[in-house]
Amino acid sequence: MNYRNLFEGIDSLVKLENNQYALPINFDNGATTPPLKSVVDIVNKNIQNYGPIARGLGQKGDYCTEEFEAARDYLLEFFNLKNSNTHTVIYTKSTTEGLNLLSKVLIKNKDDIVLTTRMEHHANDLPWRYAASVEYVETDTLGRVRIEDIERKLIKHCGHVKYVAITAASNVTGYINTINKIAQICHKYGAQIIVDGAQIVAHREVNMLGHNKEDQIDFLVFSAHKAYAPFGSGAIIGLKDDLNSNNPFLKGGGCVKGVFDSYVTWEEVPHRLEAGTQNFFGVIAMAKALKDLKEIGFKNISDHENNIKNHILGEINKIKNVICYGDIQNTDDRLGVISFNIKNKNYEEVASYFANKYAIALRCGKFCAHPYVDRLIGVTSSISYIDILDDDWKIGMIRASLGLYNTIEEADKFLNILEHIANTNNQII
Numbered sequence: 001m002n003y004r005n006l007f008e009g010i011d012s013l014v015k016l017e018n019n020q021y022a023l024p025i026n027f028d029n030g031a032t033t034p035p036l037k038s039v040v041d042i043v044n045k046n047i048q049n050y051g052p053i054a055r056g057l058g059q060k061g062d063y064c065t066e067e068f069e070a071a072r073d074y075l076l077e078f079f080n081l082k083n084s085n086t087h088t089v090i091y092t093k094s095t096t097e098g099l100n101l102l103s104k105v106l107i108k109n110k111d112d113i114v115l116t117t118r119m120e121h122h123a124n125d126l127p128w129r130y131a132a133s134v135e136y137v138e139t140d141t142l143g144r145v146r147i148e149d150i151e152r153k154l155i156k157h158c159g160h161v162k163y164v165a166i167t168a169a170s171n172v173t174g175y176i177n178t179i180n181k182i183a184q185i186c187h188k189y190g191a192q193i194i195v196d197g198a199q200i201v202a203h204r205e206v207n208m209l210g211h212n213k214e215d216q217i218d219f220l221v222f223s224a225h226k227a228y229a230p231f232g233s234g235a236i237i238g239l240k241d242d243l244n245s246n247n248p249f250l251k252g253g254g255c256v257k258g259v260f261d262s263y264v265t266w267e268e269v270p271h272r273l274e275a276g277t278q279n280f281f282g283v284i285a286m287a288k289a290l291k292d293l294k295e296i297g298f299k300n301i302s303d304h305e306n307n308i309k310n311h312i313l314g315e316i317n318k319i320k321n322v323i324c325y326g327d328i329q330n331t332d333d334r335l336g337v338i339s340f341n342i343k344n345k346n347y348e349e350v351a352s353y354f355a356n357k358y359a360i361a362l363r364c365g366k367f368c369a370h371p372y373v374d375r376l377i378g379v380t381s382s383i384s385y386i387d388i389l390d391d392d393w394k395i396g397m398i399r400a401s402l403g404l405y406n407t408i409e410e411a412d413k414f415l416n417i418l419e420h421i422a423n424t425n426n427q428i429i
């Protein structure tokens with residue numbers, strides 16, 4: 001199946017360093033994704049005719065308010081929480097903002113214990129470090145987080161862990177964590193689960209309701225720009241009562257019932273946590289992208305992406321001098337996120353070569369997950385960097401991350417170039 005015709009902007013030629021033009025291959029979907037055509041259409045249509053949301057009277061404002069709230073209802077439905085009495089949707093600008101907001105609103109005491117993992121993106125690590133008492137669940141030699149280790153830590157703290165903050169999928173290895181199972185364990189020990197959904201939402205179905213109250217997801221955060229809509233919108237889907245339990249993260253217009261000379265009464269969520277004028281276009285674009293993904297079907301999406309992922313993981317292993325991180329034998333629990341290095345070649349130079357010579361976009365470095373990348377590479381302290389200065393290829397990685405519009409032909413082109421670089425002894429670049 002080929003999904004390319006659903007996307008905008010992927011077939012425009014780009015200029016290479018030799019001044020020739022080429023059709024780009026985008027293998028950097030873990031960073032951000034191009035928009036669906038339907039998403040561009042809905043933004044174009046609405047940008048000509050917008051008005052204030054939830055403020056003032058008038059047809060344009062009424063229309064935008066209705067669409068804005070309809071998108072909120074759809075987001076609940078998308079995560080299997082249609083007509084939920086327990087959860088609400090808070091619009092944010094990104095996953096980073098969402099997780100920071102949660103750390104400010106949910107944590108009341110610096111001694112509250114939050115369990116997170118060494119697999120996390122900094123966005124699901126740093127906010128907790130500054131708000132709470134954090135403990136980390138380690139990853140194993142292949143880079144997986146083991147559920148037993150989460151349970152062991154929960155037992156160790158005898159029911160005093162308040163939150164377990166964990167990613168649904170890694171932006172480095174693509175490992176998928178079984179969040180409903182983990183939720184069940186958290187709830188058994190009185191903790192709630194906070195899920196970083198940035199990498200999962202565009203690639204796998206997320207069932208926040210679960211099968212019963214025990215395996216439901218308490219909070220999930222994601223960004224639209226990794227799910228085929230533009231930058232600047234995202235959401236928290238979370239428990240209403242808990243989100244109502246503190247002062248807002250941002251304070252200003254729209255989040256108050258009343259402001260008096262010496263005190264304030266706050267609105268209920270969602271408006272309590274949405275101070276200021278909201279990103280209407282971002283929100284309707286996000287809802288449209290999710291609707292379309294649901295219509296395409298997550299079985300079709302995962303079949304297509306798995307096919308390309310398995311092809312790359314199967315072949316990359318055969319290329320001499322290429323080191324691929326994570327498990328390449330058992331790959332069912334991995335999204336199409338493949339991180340690798342070429343022995344003795346600088347990762348930044350390799351990624352630049354792909355981009356400048358072939359218009360193949362990859363990401364390189366540590367992907368805002370320094371502790372995890374260090375563990376995968378085998379570097380665990382800053383001292384070790386000094387020891388390996390001669391081996392500078394070891395202090396970062398190159399990442400290929402797949403999207404729905406990628407093809408097997410693109411994967412083959414990428415593999416051929418990779419083999420060529422890996423087999424060239426001298427500096428190719």
Ligand code: PMP
Pocket residue numbers: 030031094095096097121123124167169170171196198199223368
């Ligand atoms: N978590 C994960 C797993 C991510 O991959 C990213 C983006 N790379 C983020 C959080 C942060 O997302 P954003 O930049 O949209 O806030």
